[in-house]
Amino acid sequence: MCKHAQHFGYDKEGVIMNYAMALDYQNCINCKACETACKEENGVQLGVHKQRIWVGIVEGTIFGKPYVNLYPSQCNHCMNAPCVSVCPTNASYYAPGGIVKVDAHKCILCKGCMEACPYDARFIDDTTVAVDKCTFCDHRIEEYGTTACQATCPTKVRLFGDLNDENSDLVKLLKKERFFFQKERSGTLPKLFYIVPKDEAYFRQSVSHDTKIYTWETFKSHFMAKSANTRSK
Amino acid sequence: MKKFEIAGLEFNRVSFANFFFNKTMLLGYFLVFLAGVGIYEMFELRYFSVAANAHAAGLDPTNPGLKDAMMLAVFGNVGEITREVPWTLFIANYMYMIYTGSGVIFLVALAELLNFKIVEKAAAGFMTVGIAMVFAGLFTIATDLNMLNMHWMFLSPNVKAGMWLMLPLYCTYIPFVLFEIYLVLTKKRALARKLALPILIMSIGVDVVEYYIQAKLFSMNTARHLWTEFPILTFYFIISAFVSSLGIMGIYSFLVHRKKPEYPELMSILRKGILFFISVLALYEIIAYMVVDKDWAFLILFGPFKYLYFLGYILLAMVLPFFLVFKSTNSHWKITLASLFTIVGGFAGRYLFVYGGNANPMSDRFGVGYEKYDVYEVASSFNYVHPHVGEILIVIGSIGIVLLIYKIFDSFFGITKLRDNHA
Numbered sequence: 001m002c003k004h005a006q007h008f009g010y011d012k013e014g015v016i017m018n019y020a021m022a023l024d025y026q027n028c029i030n031c032k033a034c035e036t037a038c039k040e041e042n043g044v045q046l047g048v049h050k051q052r053i054w055v056g057i058v059e060g061t062i063f064g065k066p067y068v069n070l071y072p073s074q075c076n077h078c079m080n081a082p083c084v085s086v087c088p089t090n091a092s093y094y095a096p097g098g099i100v101k102v103d104a105h106k107c108i109l110c111k112g113c114m115e116a117c118p119y120d121a122r123f124i125d126d127t128t129v130a131v132d133k134c135t136f137c138d139h140r141i142e143e144y145g146t147t148a149c150q151a152t153c154p155t156k157v158r159l160f161g162d163l164n165d166e167n168s169d170l171v172k173l174l175k176k177e178r179f180f181f182q183k184e185r186s187g188t189l190p191k192l193f194y195i196v197p198k199d200e201a202y203f204r205q206s207v208s209h210d211t212k213i214y215t216w217e218t219f220k221s222h223f224m225a226k227s228a229n230t231r232s233k
Numbered sequence: 234m235k236k237f238e239i240a241g242l243e244f245n246r247v248s249f250a251n252f253f254f255n256k257t258m259l260l261g262y263f264l265v266f267l268a269g270v271g272i273y274e275m276f277e278l279r280y281f282s283v284a285a286n287a288h289a290a291g292l293d294p295t296n297p298g299l300k301d302a303m304m305l306a307v308f309g310n311v312g313e314i315t316r317e318v319p320w321t322l323f324i325a326n327y328m329y330m331i332y333t334g335s336g337v338i339f340l341v342a343l344a345e346l347l348n349f350k351i352v353e354k355a356a357a358g359f360m361t362v363g364i365a366m367v368f369a370g371l372f373t374i375a376t377d378l379n380m381l382n383m384h385w386m387f388l389s390p391n392v393k394a395g396m397w398l399m400l401p402l403y404c405t406y407i408p409f410v411l412f413e414i415y416l417v418l419t420k421k422r423a424l425a426r427k428l429a430l431p432i433l434i435m436s437i438g439v440d441v442v443e444y445y446i447q448a449k450l451f452s453m454n455t456a457r458h459l460w461t462e463f464p465i466l467t468f469y470f471i472i473s474a475f476v477s478s479l480g481i482m483g484i485y486s487f488l489v490h491r492k493k494p495e496y497p498e499l500m501s502i503l504r505k506g507i508l509f510f511i512s513v514l515a516l517y518e519i520i521a522y523m524v525v526d527k528d529w530a531f532l533i534l535f536g537p538f539k540y541l542y543f544l545g546y547i548l549l550a551m552v553l554p555f556f557l558v559f560k561s562t563n564s565h566w567k568i569t570l571a572s573l574f575t576i577v578g579g580f581a582g583r584y585l586f587v588y589g590g591n592a593n594p595m596s597d598r599f600g601v602g603y604e605k606y607d608v609y610e611v612a613s614s615f616n617y618v619h620p621h622v623g624e625i626l627i628v629i630g631s632i633g634i635v636l637l638i639y640k641i642f643d644s645f646f647g648i649t650k651l652r653d654n655h656a
Contacts, residue, residue: 043288046306048607049316056596056604059612071599082455088397089385106389109379110396111319118456120595126284126312129379182598186455208600 020191034149041148075121075134076190083113104130241421261636268630274623322620323377334366336478339440354651365638395450458526477579483572550578
């Protein structure tokens with residue numbers, strides 16, 4: 001067993017778990033139910049800039065025709081998380097299931113993790129005077145098997161699951177669909193899988209021409225191999 | 234003046250009134266008082282902001298504080314740290330003070346190695362200014378961190394993190410520099426001569442390690458390409474620090490040594506140093522911005538930072554000082570003015586580096602445009618959050634820390650004296 005196995009949780013059969021989330025962002029209607037559910041479930045600080053998850057809005061035009069892209073987003077729980085490696089007190093750490101978490105009691109407010117995160121997924125919780133971020137609702141995984149944001153989404157944008165379980169709904173979906181990642185070039189090995197839209201127009205306006213598109217097979221051969229390398233180092 | 238000796242060091246017997254109430258100390262107290270006001274402001278924001286979480290509304294809905302917190306949550310910003318610019322003026326001043334102070338110490342060691350006698354004679358004063366600036370930098374960063382949790386640095390250290398490496402670095406660096414100052418001041422000449430060369434070489438080594446760790450701290454921030462793509466960041470930090478350090482040495486020499494016969498010789502060396510290091514820095518700047526990520530390079534060279542870059546940094550730190558001292562001149566006013574420009578321009582450079590690193594928003598995640606931070610804002614390629622008044626006061630106050638530390642050393646050891654008997 002790999003020496004980093006303690007970072008990951010185990011299921012009942014003793015298999016290492018690696019939690020991730022797929023986002024069928026084409027379905028997002030910007031109702032913000034996920035943002036609200038996250039705040040309620042996790043007791044997140046009130047305020048528009050204090051969000052563990054959010055819906056990113058990009059506006060633009062193609063030949064004068066306006067469009068709006070909606071990208072629901074949150075912490076990518078990277079397998080090679082720069083926020084963890086820069087944290088001087090191990091306040092940022094890999095929790096069971098490969099979930100990147102923050103121990104607020106250990107945070108010295110150096111803000112190194114906020115600077116290092118390419119996804120802008122961290123903020124200061126002024127009620128605890130510490131950095132805060134998404135936890136994949138790890139406190140409710142065992143009971144409900146999913147996150148508050150997924151449970152509340154009316155258009156089924158999000159799908160939470162275990163990447164290491166070939167029978168999980170997540171892996172079944174990823175085997176069927178093509179997907180891509182945010183800022184893949186940062187080398188952080190993120191775990192938010194953005195499902196390529198079926199609508200051709202939405203695909204063209206919301207995916208950059210140099211975005212690398214994966215299938216489950218190509219992902220496993222390239223990505224998981226990289227992840228194994230990173231962890232063994 | 235009466236003296237007494239401890240461990241080979243001669244201490245001046247100075248009266249209570251002269252020690253605590255001379256002009257330098259009084260100015261220092263005033264500046265530190267400003268820092269105190271700034272710390273009060275920052276701590277009030279950090280620890281006593283009206284803030285509430287989503288559970289508070291359900292648990293205690295009639296709490297009047299909750300009403301204020303909800304109003305602030307909707308209409309204002311809570312706390313002092315923004316998500317857009319987490320590192321601000323604190324870090325700029327920390328960098329400036331630490332790098333410039335270390336630069337002064339580094340330059341003195343180099344000058345001693347190259348046998349510049351006049352710098353050797355003035356070494357005690359220069360090094361004290363350097364170490365005082367290091368303390369001022371640490372003071373600034375201490376006000377920025379949540380000191381209540383600092384014990385976790387020892388209880389749960391991540392020794393590979395750049396930030397953690399700072400702690401053992403300063404635990405070694407500061408006593409080491411103080412020991413160097415001791416060797417310059419001590420009457421134990423035999424010991425000082427014996428240790429001079431190894432200490433000198435170690436000093437240069439420690440200085441290089443210091444800049445290397447600082448560069449590592451910045452280059453670990455994956456998302457900020459200005460910092461990760463500046464070529465040979467350690468070298469940049471050293472060269473840019475040397476320019477401001479020479480400025481500090483120039484102003485210090487003007488204030489302290491200008492009536493001494495050695496002053497022209499000292500200023501002549503500083504002039505040559507300013508010319509040389511400005512030229513190297515200018516070459517570096519040209520090459521660096523050809524390499525750096527274009528998003529950041531464009532924001533700084535042609536975007537909203539262009540005035541600060543060209544007028545605040547390039548003009549003040551390089552162009553004006555270069556032309557002022559380019560011709561061999563006996564005008565010490567020109568060298569002093571050039572020194573002043575490099576000090577101000579150097580600070581602008583540090584400010585630019587810190588704010589510039591944060592300028593390009595993280596919200597360009599999909600390569601098809603910038604996301605809006607919230608529905609009421611316009612998406613932009615540029616982030617800038619003006620420093621809080623408390624931060625500005627703390628930064629001004631940090632100059633008071635330099636003055637106080639320097640003056641305490643000077644009162645006891647008379648470090649302004651040019652010493653001929655240096656090891």
